[in-house]
Structures are given as structure tokens and as C-alpha cells.
Amino acid sequence: MKDGSGVINLNSMGDADGFLGYLKPVSAENIPVNTEILLSFSPCQPFSQPEDLRGADCTNIAACLIVRYQRLDTYSSRCIGYGRHEGNEFHYNDTLKMLSVSYFAVEKQPLTVVHYHCNPNESTSFIRDQRLSSEEPLHIWVESPCACPNACTMGDLGSGTIFLIILSLSAAAYFIIGSCALRPFRSSSGVQISPEHSVWCMICYLCTERSSEARHYTDTTRYER
Structure with a gap:
């Protein structure tokens, strides 16, 4: 947050598909008996509803309502x-420990x-209540331990990712050193490669020079004492 109190990770509140609520029944005022309203909501990842649903544009959205009508023995659905x-x-309310988006x-x-309430006593995130009316926006109240600042981190690098990074760096170093230390030449049997003596001599010289300097420094220190 801007005041430096921490980070709230909304992505940690969703399930494996990113949904905090999927086709969750919503109660509303003045709706027919044969009508059902379902809510789908993703706190961080945009999603799209099937194209065969009638209604407004329901692609790359954060929340949508699916209204199902029953007429005789047939059902029809409309996406909003x-x-x-x-x-x-x-907007974050520090007194209520609540983030409103x-x-x-x-x-x-x-x-x-959506009102995300910081609740460290809960182990999972869930929708506690929702309110739908024709005069106000759709309000959703969420209880989540991840709504507390710095409670749910973005996640560290896994062991598999670290292994791939080390493997990639090793392969890059292998090809770079190989291109410098090996010299291709053409012979009667085809193109061959041989070690580049200047490179290996330079490496040996640097190692020997460093050992000589360390030995000289040790001897000088001993004589001064």
C-alpha cells in the first residue's frame, strides 16, 4: 500500500482457476420465482464466459451475473x-482493516x-455476503487472511526453478568458454577442433601469478614480524 504498511496479494485469494466465487447464487429483490441469479468473480485474473450466452460483453471481466430463466420446460441464460x-x-480503511476495490x-x-476484510483467524478466503439492488452497485464482502498486509506473499522461487536457472547459466558458460578455448581447423578427415593454447596458458598464468603474489605477501608479513 502507499503508506508503506505492506502488500495485499489478491491473487492468493482465488482458487486454482483464479475464482473466489464461481456460479454462486445471489439473492436480490423483486425477482420472479422462476429466475435464478448466479455470480462469478475473480479478484485478480480476467475471465470470459462462453460465447453462447446471450447478453452484454462478458469477455475479460472481473465479475459477472448469469441470470437463468425457466419458461415451461426450457431454460435460458443471460450474462451481464x-x-x-x-x-x-x-481504498484501504486501516481502522476496519478492510480493502475496498x-x-x-x-x-x-x-x-x-468488493470489501476484503483482514481476518487472520480464517485459513481460507470466502465470500461472507453479497448484496444486489437496482439502485446501488453489487457489494461483496470477503473474509480472508490474505487481506492482511504481508500475510500472503507472492511466493519464493521453487527448487525446480532454481535448478533450471543454474542449468541455463552452466550451459551458457560452457558454450562461451568452449568457443574461446577451442579452435576449429580443417584436416584431411574434415573439420576438427583443438584446445586454444593461448587461452589455457593465460588461465594457468593467472592462477600461478595469483599464487605467487599470495606467497610473497605471506613471506613479507612473516619477515616484518
Whole structure:
């Protein structure tokens, strides 16, 4: 955060697919009995709904509502985008230990406002409550230990990543040293390579010179005593 108190990692709150809530039922006022509203929300990663759903643009969004209608024996679904990650706004309340993030679409008013509450007593992140009305944005309240500053780090390098880095550096050093220390030449049997004597002599000379300087420094120190 800007005050230097720490970092809140929203990416750690989602599941393996990045969702904090996927097709989660939402209660709303004045909806028909045969209508169901489902919420899908990703706190950090944009997602897209299937193209066969009717409705507004539901690609690269942060939150969406899927409205399902039942007419006789058939069901129809409609997708409504409820905010994107681009241009979202952050507000942190240090007293309540709560981070509020507003997600916008085209309008200047936010469509979704998510309140991430710092709760170190919880082991996982979950949606505690949501409120949907026609006069206000969609409000979502989240309880999460990762909403506490510096509680969930971005993750250190794994052993596999470190091994690949060392392997890549070793391969690069091998080819660089090999290109300097080996000299190609053409013979009757084809192109061959042989050690470049000047390179190896230079390496041996540097090692010998360094050993001689260290020995001279030791002898000088001994005589001064």
C-alpha cells in the first residue's frame, strides 16, 4: 500500500482457476420465482464466459451475473458483465482493516465493490455476503487472511526453478568458454577442433601469478614480524 504498511496479494485469494466465487447464487429483490441469479468473480485474473450466452460483453471481466430463466420446460441464460480489472480503484480503511476495490465497466460509477476484510483467524478466503439492488452497485464482502498486509506473499522461487536457472547459466558458460578455448581447423578427415593454447596458458598464468603474489605477501608479513 502507499503508506508503506505492506502488500495485499489478491491473487492468493482465488482458487486454482483464479475464482473466489464461481456460479454462486445471489439473492436480490423483486425477482420472479422462476429466475435464478448466479455470480462469478475473480479478484485478480480476467475471465470470459462462453460465447453462447446471450447478453452484454462478458469477455475479460472481473465479475459477472448469469441470470437463468425457466419458461415451461426450457431454460435460458443471460450474462451481464459487472466490472473489469482495468481502471479499478482501491481504498484501504486501516481502522476496519478492510480493502475496498471498485470495478468499473463503461460507466463512471462502479458496478461491483468488493470489501476484503483482514481476518487472520480464517485459513481460507470466502465470500461472507453479497448484496444486489437496482439502485446501488453489487457489494461483496470477503473474509480472508490474505487481506492482511504481508500475510500472503507472492511466493519464493521453487527448487525446480532454481535448478533450471543454474542449468541455463552452466550451459551458457560452457558454450562461451568452449568457443574461446577451442579452435576449429580443417584436416584431411574434415573439420576438427583443438584446445586454444593461448587461452589455457593465460588461465594457468593467472592462477600461478595469483599464487605467487599470495606467497610473497605471506613471506613479507612473516619477515616484518
